[in-house]
Amino acid sequence: MLHIYCPHCAEYREEEEFHCAGQAHIARPLDPEACSDQEWGEYLFFRKNPRGLHHELWVHAAGCRKFFNMTRDTQTYEIKEVYKIGEQPSVVAE
Amino acid sequence: MSDLNVMTPEESAATKAAVMNQVPGPEIQGQSPLHHADLESLAQKGPKTGGVHLRELKLLGHLTLRCNAENAEQLAAVERVLGVALPLQPLTSAENGAYSIRWMSPDEWLILVPGMETFDIETKFRDEMPGHYSLVNSSGGSTVLELSGANVLEVLKKSTPVDLHPKAFPVGKVVSTLFAKSGAVIRRSGEQRYELVIRRSFADYIWLWLQDASREYGLVIEA
């Protein structure tokens, strides 16, 4: 069970309080109508499944209910960093 | 109070938010979420000593304020209404007499006030607060349980994964967290005293849970 630092509550909490909402940084296309079916399908359904660093969107569901991003190693489960929505990760895969 | 029903269309269109006194006259007694548990009788008939004491602080006014912690005008307005500043540090609380404010989120605070003052304070907020904010009366949706006693920490530790050690959880600290399979806003209100804000629909579950968790220490109901 992960121990997660909530960047809004500014302390570590148990994973039970959080939900993972999938891959981070999936921006909704600004003009959906301009997307082809394939582009829209990729936005909707296609996600990375890396072995190693992964950027994820989490929400402190039972706490402050704020979303934030997390960079996590999918092999070791180490959390490399958490950062707020709108910020970019400082730890990235090579 | 703005009565929507007698407003002209122009007045109605100018109404930004609906505020209403939701509390009837004193002839109608409200029923708190634990009304059915009849805590008054239990307090009279039940044990007088035990490691855990439970009291429902019922029918308080619960107001949820959402606003911008960086907006000085809003912060000043809150202080004018409540006589105390919003706690801006995460997981802290503030008090002014019968008013208490709990930090819930970077843009959210739970304000508890005496039940009969709720509408008055709502109205004052509507008069004072500038800019983008929301104020929601949630008094019917939750209640407050006060837990105290020598074994209160054990019972809380059985119920929530948050670290409650005095070093990590000083008096005045507030957390929103899981409580058994429900949730609670926990505030340490004294050395061995904690307040839980719990949701109405889960109140009976949490009541059952607390009875079970405190069984080995003895539960004293206070009214």
Place this chain on the structure above:
Amino acid sequence: MTQQNRLTSGGRIDRSKPLTFTYNGKQYQGFQGDTLASAMLANGINVVARSFKYSRPRGIVACGAEEPNAVLQLGATEATQVPNVRATQQELFDGLVSASTNGWPSVDTDVMGLMGKVGGNMMPPGFYYKTFMFPQSMWHTYESVIRKAAGLGRAPREGDPDRYDSINQHCDVMIVGAGPAGLAAALTAARGGARVIIADEQNEFGGSLLNGKETLDGKPAAEWVRAVVEELGTYEDVLMLPRSTVNGYHDHNFLTIHERCTDHLADIAPVNQVRQRMHRVRAKWVVLATGAHERPLVYANNDVPGCMVSGAVSAYINRYGVVPGNELVVMTTNDYGYQAALDWADAGRKVVAIVDTREAAVGDRTEAARKRGLNIISGSAVIEVQGSKRVTGVSVAAISASGSKVIGSVTKLKADTVASSGGWSPVIHLSCHTGSRPVWNEEIVGFLPGETVQKQLTAGGINGQYETAAALREGFDAGQKALVEVGLAAAEVVLPQAQMLKVAAPMSLFHVPHLKPTSQAPKQFVDYQTDVTAAGIEIACREGFEAIEHVKRYTAMGFGTDQGKLGNINGMAVAAKALNQSIPETGTTVFRPNYTPIAFGAIAGSHSGALFEPKRFTAMHKWHVEHGAEFEDVGQWKRPWYFPKAGETMQQTLNRECLAVRNSIGILDASTLGKIDIQGKDAREFLGRVYTNAWAKLAVGKCRYGLMCGEDGMVFDDGVTACLGENHFVMTTTTGGAAHVYEWLEIYHQTEWPELEVYFNTVTDHWSTATITGPNSRKLLAELTDYDVSNENFKYMDWKQITVAGVPARVFRISFTGELSFEINVQANYGMHVWEKLHEAGEKYGLTPYGTETMHILRAEKGFIIAGQDTDGSVHPYDLGMGWCVSNQKPFSYIGKRGMNRSDCTRENRKQMVGLKTKDPKQVIPEGSQAVLDPKAPVPMPLEGHVTSSYWSENLGHSIAMGFIKGGLDKMGETVYYPQADGTVIEAEICSPIFFDPKGERQNV
């Protein structure tokens, strides 16, 4: 019966407190301080089990968690039955009732034993895979016989009378194991002011220090232990947990500890106390001081009762005052094995021989034995044991220096006990739980914990440090390191002086050679619990299983409840030899939680019975209960399903409730609908983006129905939203969808459109909602309010802020039944008051409470969908015939718009929502029935759609159904068929789903 093997003095037992216990129906006596195992050995009980596959008699081998054989069934009553209890870990209490589990009809005379002798040869490794899987249909027949033969205990048939719970803990340093290393670490960390938890699976702290005659600072080690425990007890921030097994070590230093609070007291826990407790620990740093398990050697007939590991022999003598036999032969590859012989001799019983597999090893322990004049046979091994229910003798022969073959002649010695020591295996189980791979170490001849990303330290036996002085030093170092890491200053601790013994190098030997090849020698057991032999592993290797994980699965090695604590390393060594490679090349299997078996009760904790799952109640719940409601679970909510009167069938109730609504008035508790308060100047814009229809012009005081879709264009929720003020709305959601919709709004606001000025707040629990519906609902409402509720003043889809029964209310004139309806919302503290007043005043109209089932029927008569029942994530608004609820004029590309326009969403022949009228009006099509056009078509028939909602309508006098049909909107009047499982076919006509009041006049009156 006397305790024939009990010494008259010594040990940590209290001879003044005799305890009576029962084993297999017979009464015995032990003492306070005994484990069940030590008491059994004291009484000379040899056979404690029959083996899994071969049904061979088995005795106690070890004295701790690693015990593979003495796995017993406990319980004085049916309700208190507990399987899988290791007698070596169960403390004795007065009245304890135990029984062996393997053995039918009994362990002493086992019918299967006779069969086993034949069957053993018929059951090579992989036997189950090879034999019982084909034909698969026969498995159930085979299984019943195999299960009976295996018989690894049984679950109670009655409810457990005991209580269990769990507790969350946090600490700076979690120390696992309270032997010398763990205690030194705890003392150091505690003195440094850290928050410390130290747990040990035994009843008292001390670990190996309690099993021997060692001294610290010249005094018995137990005195140092007592002083440390006393000091630890004085620190507020130190939690000491004896009888507590750390059974799992998870990510980010999360550990679970299984504490047996009252298992040592009685069959049932004392009143108000919990029997077992799970501690869920989050630790900043973890110190693993779990020690090591002694490995037995693998030799012929090494499973005959009387064959034990040498350290256990010492422990039984020193800790429990029990000598488990009379004539001892020790076989050892290292110095530690000598200790058993020394202790045995001290106890006054006969040491027949110490058989050392090494040539001329010289250490302090070997010299002590020599000085005692004990018979030491070097360069030799016990190659075979004689006996059946007890060892009667051993065959000893000289072996080669590498231990690969017998080189000398065989000498037979008379003995009843064989203590073997193949060295030690560090207890690395917990370090494996977090994904760390163990590393082989030649020097200690064992696996050590591998690299880890956890904040983990190790100390003592787990590092291969088996001398007390070294263990103390490592524990101290780990404590200091942890202090520094958590930001505290180093502590002052003076370690006690331990004896420094010279230790000769151990020999790397696991599998003792025999005169015959392994395949022909008597069975040489590797894993006692799963009956895996050295020959079995060799076969597996010959059959092509090279990866150790495959060998494990093929032979079942390590699959017992002991997880192969004794046998795994030996098995790997045998496999390595068979594959002609080294142990590190062969690799190791790893261990998973739980370290030892755990009762389900401890895993469930308090979350059982009434506390299994929260039950959510509305403010009127008590009324519903008092008025005989049957309840339906909707999410965690308990909603009234229907309100039967005495003697009514469910259908009769539903008919009565439905008629009451259409003809007069009914009342529904609609409080469970999700309600979200939305405020801010961009609230309206936001609604337009998350709903498919238009919201720009909804006036204050008005309500509107909305459909919510995902980005894929598929409907996932719906509900009515009211405009409370220009910048203020309240949205309703389905009961089950409330939490999801709320998170949906938040995720879009926080991650996509943070610039929109809007706030969302859940107010579901704040409002109580009483819906009155039916032609008489206005009359009833008028009686309870001063407000003019006429159709002119209070129109359909209006909401009004009025007073109802003296309580301020928001009343929405919206309808889910198609009748004139008012949804009366009041602050929930007053919900019951208004509900009761409505009933008082409504009596004269026959006001009828109804539940969710009648609600479903009434809305189906109107063709209204229920999101989640009539939708399944694959239908868009046009599929539902709800194109009227989609706006294409909105400038913003709202959620669902692009999805709905994907080519697959706009193609012909999509399944569309239609009504279905059965040819026989009395027939109700079962929900879920699949539609076909030709019921005589060959199977598999082409499927045309399915029924989503189907009911008997008493109002209409015929059944009604809604469902999907491919291209259904163009097939009005056509016939479809619904073949049923019983072979019958229901014929139905496709029609409009609006069965009742198609013009919608009744709700507008």
